[in-house]
Amino acid sequence: MSSFADALRRPHQKRLYRRIMSGPLLLTRPSDATRAHASGVNPDRVLLFGNGVANGWGARTQTQALPGELAQALTERTGRGTDVDVVAGVDWTIENAAEVIAGRDLTGYDAIILLIGVSDAFQLLPEQRWTAGLVQVLSELLKRTSPSTGITVMGIQPISTIGVFDTEPGGLADRWAERLNQVSWQVCEGRARVHYVDPPAANLIREPVSQAGAEATSLDHFHSWAFVQAAHLAPYLDAQSGVEHPARVSRNTSQSRQRRLDALWKTHLLEGPPEPRFDAIVRRAQQVFGADGAAxxxxxxxxxxxKAVAGFDITEVPLERSFCKTTITTSQPFVVGDAETDTRLIEHETGELGARFYAGYPVEAPDGTRIGALCVFGGQPRDPDSVDIVALRDFALAIQDELALTVAGRTHEESRDPSIPFAEGRPASPRSSVSV
Incomplete structure (x- = not known):
């Protein structure tokens, strides 16, 4: 600690923090899919990991929160599509974050942004413990990511910018956040693929106090965070956008059959009658592409x-006659201009539907497993270059968003419980002092 007086204040800060977080926290947080997207081809994939602003306090959807703002900001800079996943927990600290990361497959991300430390700074966590925790987290991230994945450690915002804490600007908590940021910069310096980035200016990130408060309608702080992050990440992502870079190679590698079946079972898609929400998306895809059929x-x-069809009424196709089984082998679109001449399909039958043209985009379960596809097709050949891949991806993402809502609905109580931040089979973080 910086002084004996500060050491005496630390127990008081911890008690105050617990009282704040055990009280009626009136802010909402997103309850939809833990991801957001921006339209475009050759999408970059980014993970937001941590707490604080990553939790999306005050926003009802991830599109309104940091994932949505960051996806749009990156696409505006790169011209490519962007997928932003968020893994956040209100009870995570620097000392338990490494346990949350352990066991997760992070090899398919082009970049990971670590956002953590608000509660640690408010509770005046000693810098030696902060250093040890940060080193452990970074070691875990470096071990579990691809050699091309960039890791960004975002500095802790001034605690006084978070309305629920009601602290004085420049007070003890703000000074300690600044001190931990200095330590973070020192830890990141010299580590390959790891970069420290300061948070936005304090006057740009004042967060809402409560839904009833005057500031509750403003979500501008998410835009401010996204602007800083995108400015830092975009050049790095541009340099890593080639298909040969390890992160892209990883996510375009075939996934195991068992993984697919396990993920498919959790979605319950094979149960029950057709669902209007999927039918509407598929019908619209058929119309937009002017296709004979869509599914x-x-x-x-x-x-x-x-699961959903338009233009035909066949519900099952044997795998040997399936174009979609090829689509799910990578995270990229699969387009066949003419099945009778496409050399990739020498042994492929056109199947019961007699399709010669086909365009499909993989559909992922909430855990990132490719379980199927959104596809359009027809009996006449088409020029593959005429296919609007951006629109095809958007329809596939619309299906994914509906799937995520299904899983979130089945695990409603778990997703509302801060001690269980992951849905369906994902490990909860260890209990400790609560974070935001």
């Missing part, structure tokens, strides 16, 4: 099951 398909153990 949302999932690949089971030995068949292609058409």
């Amino acid at each position: 949302f398909t999932v690949i089971d153990a030995n068949r292609q099951f058409n």
Whole structure:
């Protein structure tokens, strides 16, 4: 600690923090899919990990919160699509974050942004413990990511900018956040692929106090965070946008059959009748592409099951006649201009639908497993270059968002419980002092 007086204040800060967080916190936080997207081809994939602003306090959807703002800001700078996932927990600290990361497959991300430390700074965590925790987190991230993945450590914002804490600007908590940021910069310096970035200026990130407060309608602080992050990340992502870079190679590698079946089982898509929400998306895709047919398909153990269809009424296709089984082997679109001449399909039958033209985009379960595809097709050949890949991806993402809402609905109580931040089979973080 910086002084004996500060050491005496630390127990008081911890008690105050627990009292604040155990009281009626009136802010909302996103309850939809833990991801956001921006339209475009060759999408970059970014993970936001941590707490504080990553939790999206005050926003109802991830599109309104930091993931949505960051996705749009990056796409505006790169001209490519962007997928931003968020993994955040209100009870995470620098000392338990490494345990949350352990066991997760992070190899497919082009960049990871670490946002953590608000509660640590407010509770005046000693810098030796902060250093040890940060070193452990970075070691885990470096171990679990691809050699091309950039890791950004965002500085802790001034605690006085977070309305719920009601602290004085420049007070003890603000000074301690600044001190931990200095330590973070020193830890990041010299580590390959790791960069420290200061938070936005304090006057740009004042967060709402409560839903009833005057500031509750303003979500501008998410835009400010996204602007700083995008300015830092965009040049790095541009340099890593080639298909040969390890992160992209990783996410374009075939996933195991068992992983797909496990993820598919959790979605419950093989149960029940057709669902209007999927039917509407598929019908719209058929109309936009002027296709003979369109479908949302999932690949089971030995068949292609058409969960939603437009233009035909076949619900199952044997795998040997499935274009979609090829689509799910990578995270990229699969377009066949003419099935009769495409050399990739020498042994492929055109199937019961007699399709010669096909365009499909993989659909992922909430955990990132490719379980099926959104596809359009027709009996006449088409020029593959005429296919609007951006629109095709947007329809696939619309399906993914609906799937995420399904899983979130089934785990409603868990997702509302801060001690269980992951849905369906994901490990909760260890309990400790609560964070925001």
